[in-house]
Amino acid sequence: MRPYRPQEIEPKWQAAWERDGLFRADDSPEDGRERFYKLHMFPYPSGDLHMGHAEAFAISDIIARYRWMQGYNVLHPIGWDAFGLPAENAAIQRGMHPKDWTYGNIPQQERSFRRYGMSFDWTRMLATSDPEYYRWTQWLFLQLYRAGLAYRKMAPVNWCPKDQTVLANEQVVQGRCERCGTIVVRKDLTQWFFKITDYADRLLEDMRELDWSDRVLSQQRNWIGRSEGAEVTFEIAETGDRIPVFTTRPDTLWGVTFFVFAPEHPSLERLAEAGGSADAVKELQDRLQRSDPAERQAASPRDGVALGVHAVNPVNGERVPCFVAPYVLMDYGTGAVMGVPGHDQRDFEFAREHGLEVRVVIQPPDVPEVEPTEMTEAYPHEGVMVRSGPFDGVRSPESIAQVIAWLEDAGKGRAAVSFRLRDWLISRQRYWGPPIPIIYCPACGDVAVPESELPVLLPEDVDFSPHGESPLARHPGFVDVACPSCGGPAKRETDTLDTFVDSSWYFLRFVSPRDPVRAWEPEDVERWLPVDLYSGGIEHAILHLLYSRFVVKALFDLGLVPFREPFTRLVNQGMVIMDGGAMSKSRGNLVGFAEELDRWGADVIRLTMMFAGPVEDDLDWATVSPAGVRKWLGRVWRAVHEVAALKETAGEVDGSTGGALRRVTHRTIKVVTADYDRNAFNVAISKLMTLTNEIQRVLEGGTVSVPEAREAAEALVLMLAPMAPHLAEELWREALGNAETLVHGPWPAWDEDLAREDVVVMVVQVDGKVRDRITVPADLGEDDARTRALDSGRVRALLDGREVVQVIVRPPRLVNVVTRGSN
RNA sequence: GCCGGGAUGGCGGAACUGGCAGACGCACCGGACUCAAAAUCCGGCGCCCGCAAGGGCGUGGGGGUUCAACUCCCCCUCCCGGCACCA
Numbered sequence: 001m002r003p004y005r006p007q008e009i010e011p012k013w014q015a016a017w018e019r020d021g022l023f024r025a026d027d028s029p030e031d032g033r034e035r036f037y038k039l040h041m042f043p044y045p046s047g048d049l050h051m052g053h054a055e056a057f058a059i060s061d062i063i064a065r066y067r068w069m070q071g072y073n074v075l076h077p078i079g080w081d082a083f084g085l086p087a088e089n090a091a092i093q094r095g096m097h098p099k100d101w102t103y104g105n106i107p108q109q110e111r112s113f114r115r116y117g118m119s120f121d122w123t124r125m126l127a128t129s130d131p132e133y134y135r136w137t138q139w140l141f142l143q144l145y146r147a148g149l150a151y152r153k154m155a156p157v158n159w160c161p162k163d164q165t166v167l168a169n170e171q172v173v174q175g176r177c178e179r180c181g182t183i184v185v186r187k188d189l190t191q192w193f194f195k196i197t198d199y200a201d202r203l204l205e206d207m208r209e210l211d212w213s214d215r216v217l218s219q220q221r222n223w224i225g226r227s228e229g230a231e232v233t234f235e236i237a238e239t240g241d242r243i244p245v246f247t248t249r250p251d252t253l254w255g256v257t258f259f260v261f262a263p264e265h266p267s268l269e270r271l272a273e274a275g276g277s278a279d280a281v282k283e284l285q286d287r288l289q290r291s292d293p294a295e296r297q298a299a300s301p302r303d304g305v306a307l308g309v310h311a312v313n314p315v316n317g318e319r320v321p322c323f324v325a326p327y328v329l330m331d332y333g334t335g336a337v338m339g340v341p342g343h344d345q346r347d348f349e350f351a352r353e354h355g356l357e358v359r360v361v362i363q364p365p366d367v368p369e370v371e372p373t374e375m376t377e378a379y380p381h382e383g384v385m386v387r388s389g390p391f392d393g394v395r396s397p398e399s400i401a402q403v404i405a406w407l408e409d410a411g412k413g414r415a416a417v418s419f420r421l422r423d424w425l426i427s428r429q430r431y432w433g434p435p436i437p438i439i440y441c442p443a444c445g446d447v448a449v450p451e452s453e454l455p456v457l458l459p460e461d462v463d464f465s466p467h468g469e470s471p472l473a474r475h476p477g478f479v480d481v482a483c484p485s486c487g488g489p490a491k492r493e494t495d496t497l498d499t500f501v502d503s504s505w506y507f508l509r510f511v512s513p514r515d516p517v518r519a520w521e522p523e524d525v526e527r528w529l530p531v532d533l534y535s536g537g538i539e540h541a542i543l544h545l546l547y548s549r550f551v552v553k554a555l556f557d558l559g560l561v562p563f564r565e566p567f568t569r570l571v572n573q574g575m576v577i578m579d580g581g582a583m584s585k586s587r588g589n590l591v592g593f594a595e596e597l598d599r600w601g602a603d604v605i606r607l608t609m610m611f612a613g614p615v616e617d618d619l620d621w622a623t624v625s626p627a628g629v630r631k632w633l634g635r636v637w638r639a640v641h642e643v644a645a646l647k648e649t650a651g652e653v654d655g656s657t658g659g660a661l662r663r664v665t666h667r668t669i670k671v672v673t674a675d676y677d678r679n680a681f682n683v684a685i686s687k688l689m690t691l692t693n694e695i696q697r698v699l700e701g702g703t704v705s706v707p708e709a710r711e712a713a714e715a716l717v718l719m720l721a722p723m724a725p726h727l728a729e730e731l732w733r734e735a736l737g738n739a740e741t742l743v744h745g746p747w748p749a750w751d752e753d754l755a756r757e758d759v760v761v762m763v764v765q766v767d768g769k770v771r772d773r774i775t776v777p778a779d780l781g782e783d784d785a786r787t788r789a790l791d792s793g794r795v796r797a798l799l800d801g802r803e804v805v806q807v808i809v810r811p812p813r814l815v816n817v818v819t820r821g822s823n
Numbered sequence: 824g825c826c827g828g829g830a831u832g833g834c835g836g837a838a839c840u841g842g843c844a845g846a847c848g849c850a851c852c853g854g855a856c857u858c859a860a861a862a863u864c865c866g867g868c869g870c871c872c873g874c875a876a877g878g879g880c881g882u883g884g885g886g887g888u889u890c891a892a893c894u895c896c897c898c899c900u901c902c903c904g905g906c907a908c909c910a
Contacts, residue, residue: 213827213828214827214828215827215828215904215905217827218826218827218828218904218905218906219826219827219904219905219906220905221826221827221905221906222825222826222827222905222906222907223905223906225906225907225909227909227910229910245910246909246910247910248909248910249910260910301908302908325908326908327908327910328908328910329908329909329910331909332909332910333909333910334910336910337910338910339910340910344910345824345908346908346910347910349908380824418909418910419909420906420907420909538904541904541905542905611835611836611847611848612835612836613835613836614836617835617836619835620835623834623835623849624835624848624849625835625848625849625850627849628848628849629848631862631863632848634863671839674839680837682835682836682837682847682848683836683837683846683847685847685848686836686837686846686847686848687846687847688847689847689848690846690847693847761843762843763842763843765842765843765890765891767890767891768890768891770843773843805890806890807890808842808890808891810842813842813843814842814843814891816842816890816891817890818890818891
């Protein structure tokens with residue numbers, strides 16, 4: 001028997017599959033197979049694959065291959081998230097042009113994927129930096145622009161001083177740039193936005209139909225941050241300004257003792273003027289201007305300045321003093337809040353700091369009346385409304401709805417919903433991205449580039465080193481253009497689009513990647529989408545996944561796609577770590593994918609990754625054992641060859657195993673199929689190991705039923721195929737002698753009767769403790785079960801001197817004899 | 824603080840819908856083969872008592888429901904992830 005040598009068989013089958021085009025998705029409408037769209041988040045072409053890719057893409061490939069074997073017409077495409085800062089920065093570091101860097105890396109990474117046995121439809125490969133792709137990214141922008149979903153405004157935005165560009169809120173993590181970790185600063189700039197906030201409610205609502213993990217769903221829910229409450233308008237007594245506030249606790253309106261504005265509030269200047277506090281307010285604003293958001297919060301938490309004007313509480317006509325304080329944020333709610341120190345901790349602290357009255361209007365249940373001067377903290381919970389005019393005695397939470405109804409009747413306020421989600425900032429002051437297809441004409445204003453003139457090509461001869469303004473602005477040949485509308489001299493927009501715009505629609509382009517006249521074929525989109533199973537890293541829980549959901553909803557509203565959600569089912573693989581922490585050059589624990597691949601081969605790496613644990617858990621490479629997997633595959637190799645050899649010598653067909661192996665085989669097919677369906681590959685592998693053990697045991701037993709052994713070996717090979725495709729194909733074709741590839745199946749079927757066990761071990765308990773085990777037929781009746789359990793010698797001994805109260809019989813697995821002791 | 828998830832042998836992890844806890848593997852221990860080692864094969868392996876047969880305990884902690892709880896309910900601890908002066 002030949003030894004198992006992955007290095008020999010893997011390239012052989014990779015070449016054969018490629019030659020026969022086995023992984024090409026079939027677009028033809030006549031193809032009667034059910035379709036399956038398996039997509040993995042496309043990678044950034046960094047030059048090579050690492051161990052994280054090895055796990056993630058193993059998952060994707062296993063699922064795709066499993067569906068092929070089940071007879072599906074599978075779309076499993078690959079492309080490159082090629083535009084964006086990482087590529088641009090990497091290129092600058094190496095003194096290269098981003099284009100050369102990117103397109104130099106792609107073939108190398110492609111080779112690694114092929115060596116790993118990936119079943120991609122390579123004919124559909126695309127890169128977001130291809131003009132044939134970003135033409136349609138620009139087209140998408142224009143669709144949203146026309147629909148009023150892309151707009152430009154001056155706003156305080158996040159600026160990364162290192163990357164020299166603005167960032168979306170989603171790209172700022174704890175005040176730092178998500179990419180480079182630099183602390184971001186606030187700047188007032190005119191920028192392009194997508195109006196994702198219009199979709200906040202639907203993004204929340206439609207999550208119900210998604211088969212995604214709670215983890216991702218809760219992250220999106222938190223990010224959108226919906227809260228219900230009321231908007232109530234206060235009038236400024238001295239000036240007549242009407243200032244709305246948002247509150248989730250309208251039931252505390254009678255407890256308002258002051259009113260606070262955010263330092264950036266637009267009405268502030270005028271009010272300060274009226275109140276004679278202009279200098280003090282200006283000083284506060286200047287001080288804040290010089291500090292970053294983190295300092296601002298830490299410095300003096302209950303900082304604030306009185307404005308000298310008063311707000312009138314609409315519910316009782318009381319005049320309360322107005323303040324400006326940094327704890328009120330301009331970008332949430334209305335930028336002003338009512339101060340209810342009795343029932344909001346921040347307001348409480350502010351009131352104590354500034355000597356303001358604390359009023360209790362919600363009485364906690366089951367405690368004596370609260371004395372405001374003795375309070376050490378606010379009471380933010382539910383209770384009974386007191387000192388609240390018409391509402392005295394009303395309990396929360398019902399009180400909130402009642403107060404809102406009352407406010408609406410009286411014209412003093414209305415029910416309102418507030419979101420944390422902000423619009424998506426999509427313009428970037430960097431080079432390596434799709435130019436935004438807008439032209440500024442002094443006569444006509446903002447003009448969309450006509451679709452017939454797309455793509456707006458990204459010029460290559462650009463000084464793209466980051467200067468804080470768009471590199472394209474320094475390229476006169478790019479900037480100066482004739483207005484498409486009036487023909488007069490005009491200027492192009494010089495910002496480029498955020499990388500996340502590129503990736504928010506690529507799953508659509510994969511269905512018609514070469515279509516020269518439209519972004520996608522409607523019929524193909526209808527046939528393939530939405531994506532049946534999407535896989536990728538949890539780091540995109542909000543960013544890419546939220547953006548893609550928004551884009552699809554917008555396209556749905558425009559009648560451009562017939563579905564509302566892009567990704568029906570989502571699986572997020574865990575990270576690959578080393579010795580309990582991240583792999584990194586600085587920790588000196590970097591495991592090279594290429595080296596591991598050379599050493600073990602693709603099949604062993606794939607299986608090792610999958611056997612380590614559930615796909616969504618982190619995987620510590622230091623604790624796994626490719627050697628263990630390699631050993632098992634060696635046993636599979638030998639066992640299958642030995643079974644195949646039986647056929648040649650033949651003659652020893654008998655029923656010596658009594659069909660036991662058949663039963664094991666069919667039971668294994670049944671459970672392993674279920675394991676594949678729920679992506680429980682670690683469990684599937686353990687069952688296949690057990691099947692291998694059973695086959696070996698039968699072989700060592702001397703007498704073997706050849707058809708039985710062969711059926712077991714074939715099933716084993718087929719079920720192993722998605723995970724270890726090269727080994728499986730080699731055994732299928734060369735050892736078992738099949739003429740056709742197993743890539744397109746068939747996935748083994750099981751016989752339900754055989755999958756059912758015929759004899760089982762029945763547990764006999766006395767008072768819930770296992771006292772005996774009896775082998776019984778699986779179709780054992782209730783009476784038989786009871787009789788045999790009570791006949792058991794061990795049980796009878798234990799029952800001596802005890803009264804049997806009850807016998808629970810659950811044939812054929814368990815009998816529990818319940819007793820009452822008399823001894 | 825709020826939201827979501829979790830805690831099972833030395834380790835990774837199994838366990839359907841409440842019915843034998845610890846499948847499968849790693850590590851470890853013992854044995855076979857070998858001059859020796861590697862490879863391979865066989866056996867053992869939750870904890871405690873016991874020569875053994877056997878018994879007791881055991882799924883983060885405490886309570887509860889049930890004939891029966893890793894699984895369901897209540898309370899608590901700790902860990903992971905998200906949000907967080909969000910009004």
